[in-house]
Amino acid sequence: MFRYLIRRILWAVLLFIVITFVTFVIFFMGPNDPARAQCGGDQAQPACLKLVTEHYGLDKPIYVQYWRFFKRLVFQQNLGHSYATGQSINQAIGKAAPVTASLVFGGAILWMIMGLLIGVYSALKPRSLLDRTAMVFVLIGISAHPVWIGLIFEYLFGVKLKWTPIANYANFFGAPKDSGLPGGPWQWFYHMILPWCTFAILFAALYARMIRANVMETLNEDFVRTARAKGAPERRVLFSHVLRNALLPVVTMLGMDIGVALGGAIFTETVYQLPGLGRSLIIGVQSNDFATVQGVVVFATIAILLFNLIVDVLYAWIDPRIRLT
Amino acid sequence: MALLEVKDLRTSFHTEDGIVGAVDGVSFSLEKGETLGIVGESGSGKSVTCLTIMGLNAKRNTVSSGEALWKGKNLLDMKPRELRDVRGNEISMIFQDPMTSLNPVQTIGNQLIEAVQLHRDVSQRVARARAVELLKAVGIPRAEGRIDDYPHQFSGGMRQRVMIAMALINDPDLLIADEPTTALDVTTQAQIINLMKRLQEDFGSAIIFITHDLGVVAETADDVLVMYAARVVEHADVDQLFGRPQHPYTWGLMGSLPRLETDLDRLIQIPGQPPSLLRPPAGCRFHPRCPHVMEVCKTTVPELVPTQRDPEHLQACHLDEETKDREAAKLLEATMAKAG
Incomplete structure (x- = not known):
């Protein structure tokens, strides 16, 4: 078990380096000029450009820049500052991450239940x-795009029926004072209902279909017949013999899909104007703000790797056959 | 009163292609402590007969009729609750493939304890002690330690021992063993057969032994039922069946037994394939493969009737008894000669 864990962690570290480096390279290859972005675009002064280039080391080779970034990240846990606004990216992500986390985890709970x-x-x-x-x-859930579903929901439940708000986020722990924004757990929940539903539909559909297939397959297993031959009532057969076996692959899928879902969250955040990571990413890309994009990607990478690690450990715990390998 | 009396049992599956009559009018009875062997090729209805008795066929698209009287009560009419009290308690079952018959995510201990606690109101500790006792009885070394292992930590033979322990844990009156040795290698097969014979003496359970291995039947059974294409073609006690077999299909099965002592270039086999039960042949179902086929066989279903010499020996064949005795004698002579 211990060796298994060590191996998974080493693997996660390697993946982390590869993913951040690839992101770094891709953005570097693109037609971007971060220095110009920082200095106010087309009206940039040569002095400003020079200063910024030197400050960020933008004239250095790519591996030197990556190394600088990596050192700062690992030793100071610092993602740097936005090229566009100069704001600390750690702070920006600190503000955006809870929004996305609310959306993704709330959505995941909803889609698992459904x-x-x-x-x-x-x-x-x-x-x-x-x-x-x-x-x-299931067919509708898989085919329909979240943006379309979001717009339909907004119109139907928000505009027509006036059951829910149609946009914006409410902080779970209360809004900042004097901001005039809604806050608190109830407001949070109230504002998140539609985004959750929108976000969860695709995955609820996929999972319903997967769970249906798994359960049907497991019902035909020999050990289920054994359980019935022992005289176990159907409820017991279902809960202690069928479900645990049928849900094993679902746990793996869930770990991977949380990552995929982060990508899907971008659409939902856009439709409902939630100030989450997805929105930060889009704004970052639109304003050539490489630092922000890199920050969001790094953060998301860490989050996904962490989930996969948790799932691996969880899997070893629920499936005894994994333990020794 | 017989322990189990099966009368005119019929089971059919409704599939997209049509109705498959998997069991067609099977009758037999079993006394306490007796062993009944059911032999036949794959798909002859052996397993379905027993699954029907246990009520373990998929509910969907399955129709059963007839009677299976267990201590006088019809198992086929029982409410699910009553049937559950019989299953695993009075009648238990061992299946063909020990590799897939145990739940992979539960320790064997938990599975054994579950079997006890489903039927007895005893504490976890008592149930666990009983489980250890049974694991020892079936010859699992270091039973106290291995009880907390998972099925994947056992070999196939050991898993089948665990299955046997689980089947016997509530001291059943009847044990149905559905090809318990088919998935095992030959040395393990012999061990399992010996184990079952020994345990039968200790536990006194009646056994229904489903197999396509005549050798196993000769070794274990008191009574033998030969099934072909969903029907019983011959039913006799084991000495009668091997000493004076009366059905061409039984002859075929015996003729195809390989023997160590003889030098054969190839095994003798029954020509052709077992018929599809979707559209079984008219008349005697064995007639397309029978070397003694007559005109009457193609149109008239032979009834299962006693032979003139032995009222307990039932057979379903149109041939006259003289010919059958002659053929049986020839077959035995040939096997003896081969055995040298």
Whole structure:
């Protein structure tokens, strides 16, 4: 178990270096001029350009720049400052990350609940009316784009029915004083309902279909027949023999999909104007703000690697066959 | 009263291609402590017969009729609750593939303890002690330590021992063993067969032994049921069956047994394939493969009737008894001659 863990961690470190480096290179290759961006675009003064170039070491070879960035990141945990606004990127991410985390984790909980309920139920009653209805829902969920779903939801529940707000974020721990913004847990929840639903639909659909298939397959396993032959009631067969086996692959998928979901969060954040990482990333790209983009990517990379690590450990814990390998 | 009395059992599966009659009018009875062997090729309905008795066929698209009287009560009519009380308690079952028959994410201890606690109101500690006792009885070395291992930490033979321990843990009156040795290698097969014979003496359970291995039947069974294409073609006690087999299909099975002592270039086999149960042949279902086929076989279903000499020896063949005795004698002579 210990060696397994060490190996996973070393692997995560290697991946981290590779991913940050690749991001670094890609942005470097592009037609960007960070110095010009910093100095106010087209009206930039040569003196300013020179100063900025020297300050950030923009004239140095790429590996030297990467090394500077890497050193600062590892030893000072500092992601630097935005080229566009000069704001500390650590601070910007500190503000944006909770928004994205609310969206992704709330969404993940929602999609797991939906996926489990729909998936297990349809597997137990295949070809029933509910199963067929659920599979139509799955098809819609997989085909429809989150931006489209978001707009429909906003119009229907926000504008027409006036059940929910149509945009903006409310801080869970209360809004800053005198800001006039809504805050507190209830407001947070109230503002997040639509984004969660929008965000969760795609994954709920995918998971419902996956869980349905897994449960149906596991129901045909020999050990399920053994459990029935022992005289176990159906409930017990389902919970202690079928589900744990059927959900093993789902745990792996969940770990990977949290990462994929971070990408999906960009759309939802855009539709509902949530000031999360996705929005930061888009603004960063639009304003040639390499430092911000790199900051968001690095942060997201760390988060995803961390989740995968947790999932690996969790997997070893729930599947005894993994432990020794 | 017989322990288990099966009368005219029929099971059919409704598939997209049509109705498959997997079991067609099977009857037999079993006394306490007796061993019944059911032999036949794959797909002859041996397993489905037993799964039907246990109520373990998939509910969807399956229709069963007839009776399976367990101590006088029909298992086929029982409510799910009643049936659950019988399963794993009075009747238990061992399956063909020990590699997949145990839950991979639970320790074998938990699976054994579950089997006890489903039927007995005992504490975890008592159930665990019982589990250790059974693991010792089936010959698992260091049972106290291995009880907390997972199935993947056991070999196939050891897993089948665990399955046997689980089946016997509640002291059942009947043990149904569905090809328990098919998935094991030959030396392990012999060990498992010996183990089951010994345990039967200790536990006194009746056994239904499903197999396609006549050798296993000869070694273990008191009574033998030969099935072909969902029907019983011959039913006799083991000495009668091996001493005076009455059905051409049984002859075929015996003729195809390889023997160590003889030098054969190739094994003798029954020509052709078992028929599809979707559209079984008319008349005697064995007629397309039978070397003794007559016109009557193609149109009339032979009834399962006693032979003239032995009212307990049932067979379903149109041939006259004289011919059958002659053929049986010839077959035995040939095997003896081969054995030298």
